[in-house]
Amino acid sequence: MKDFIGKTVFLTGGSSGIGLATAKLLATEGANVVIFARSEEKLAAASAAIESRRVSAAQRFACRPLDVADHAAVTAVMAEAVQSFGAPDLLINNVGRAVPHCFEDVTFAQFDETMKTNLYGAWSTVSALVPHMKARGGAIVNVSSMAGFIGVFGYTDYCASKFAVVGLSEALRQELRRYGISVSVLCPPDTDTPGLANEDLTKPAETKAVSAGAKLLQPDDVARALLKGIRRGTFMIVPGGEGKLAYLMKRYAPAVVDGIVRRGIRKAQQGTAGAGTDGAGKPRGAR
Ligand SMILES: NC(=O)c1ccc[n+]([C@@H]2O[C@H](COP(=O)([O-])OP(=O)(O)OC[C@H]3O[C@@H](n4cnc5c(N)ncnc54)[C@H](OP(=O)(O)O)[C@@H]3O)[C@@H](O)[C@H]2O)c1
Numbered sequence: 419m420k421d422f423i424g425k426t427v428f429l430t431g432g433s434s435g436i437g438l439a440t441a442k443l444l445a446t447e448g449a450n451v452v453i454f455a456r457s458e459e460k461l462a463a464a465s466a467a468i469e470s471r472r473v474s475a476a477q478r479f480a481c482r483p484l485d486v487a488d489h490a491a492v493t494a495v496m497a498e499a500v501q502s503f504g505a506p507d508l509l510i511n512n513v514g515r516a517v518p519h520c521f522e523d524v525t526f527a528q529f530d531e532t533m534k535t536n537l538y539g540a541w542s543t544v545s546a547l548v549p550h551m552k553a554r555g556g557a558i559v560n561v562s563s564m565a566g567f568i569g570v571f572g573y574t575d576y577c578a579s580k581f582a583v584v585g586l587s588e589a590l591r592q593e594l595r596r597y598g599i600s601v602s603v604l605c606p607p608d609t610d611t612p613g614l615a616n617e618d619l620t621k622p623a624e625t626k627a628v629s630a631g632a633k634l635l636q637p638d639d640v641a642r643a644l645l646k647g648i649r650r651g652t653f654m655i656v657p658g659g660e661g662k663l664a665y666l667m668k669r670y671a672p673a674v675v676d677g678i679v680r681r682g683i684r685k686a687q688q689g690t691a692g693a694g695t696d697g698a699g700k701p702r703g704a705r
Pocket of ligand 1: 430431435
């Protein structure tokens with residue numbers, strides 16, 4: 419996909435953070451954009467912001483309330499969206515949730531919700547739309563994370579879901595090529611979004627120590643990297659210089675990455691602040 423003029427984009431999680439920045443950028447690139455998320459209030463505000471970036475009167479914008487963790491709802495809402503706007507040229511599965519806690523504090527209910535949202539949500543959306551996209555081809559981007567290729571302290575359920583999103587994308591890429599559908603996966607590092615601000619509320623001290631000093635990207639940086647990756651047909655899109663370096667090091671020198679991470683964790687555990695507590699300062703296992 420070399421440009422986005424007149425292309426129809428379905429983007430889940432388009433009312434906040436990376437998704438909203440991407441939807442706005444796509445609007446300035448001439449795309450028709452349909453966003454999906456749960457809160458109708460946030461959708462309405464986001465839609466107005468996206469529409470204000472239009473560059474042509476012919477562009478169409480819409481939003482649909484949807485919980486991607488609900489497979490039946492995804493099937494029904496996507497069928498209606500295809501009827502209204504046609505099959506998308508580009509599908510971006512951007513929805514994701516993370517509630518960092520040490521493993522012993524992660525309940526089964528939390529694990530289940532994370533998997534249903536981050537993994538099953540992407541699966542359901544792809545399975546609802548591929549039958550419609552097959553005739554014309556197009557592109558699919560699933561949003562994973564740097565925690566989709568590096569195991570991160572405090573993110574056991576999230577890492578499990580995001581590693582799985584990378585696997586799903588790699589296998590899909592092989593299968594969908596025959597229909598002219600390209601598949602990519604976006605793996606952002608920490609990005610300044612409402613989602614990350616929420617994560618900071620419960621992050622264990624070790625998680626904070628490991629990511630301390632890393633460059634925080636802005637959602638617009640990630641959106642630009644995403645569109646550039648789609649234009650180039652890149653499979654693994656890792657925004658930012660530090661992210662790319664981490665990806666290469668994890669691939670070619672995993673012991674070095676492990677050593678750096680272990681040093682950060684040890685430092686936090688030896689310090690007094692936060693050691694032995696979860697991110698909210700409660701003793702671990704206190705929930
Ligand atoms: N920010 C980071 O540092 C970072 C780093 C790496 C990867 N990522 C990934 O990038 C993606 C976007 O992250 P973000 O930080 O921009 O998130 P965010 O600011 O929390 O926005 C999340 C969006 O997804 C929607 N959403 C959440 N749960 C949903 C559900 N079950 N069904 C439908 N919509 C849902 C939200 O709206 P409603 O709540 O109204 O539904 C919102 O529009 C996620 O996949 C995340 O894992 C983020």
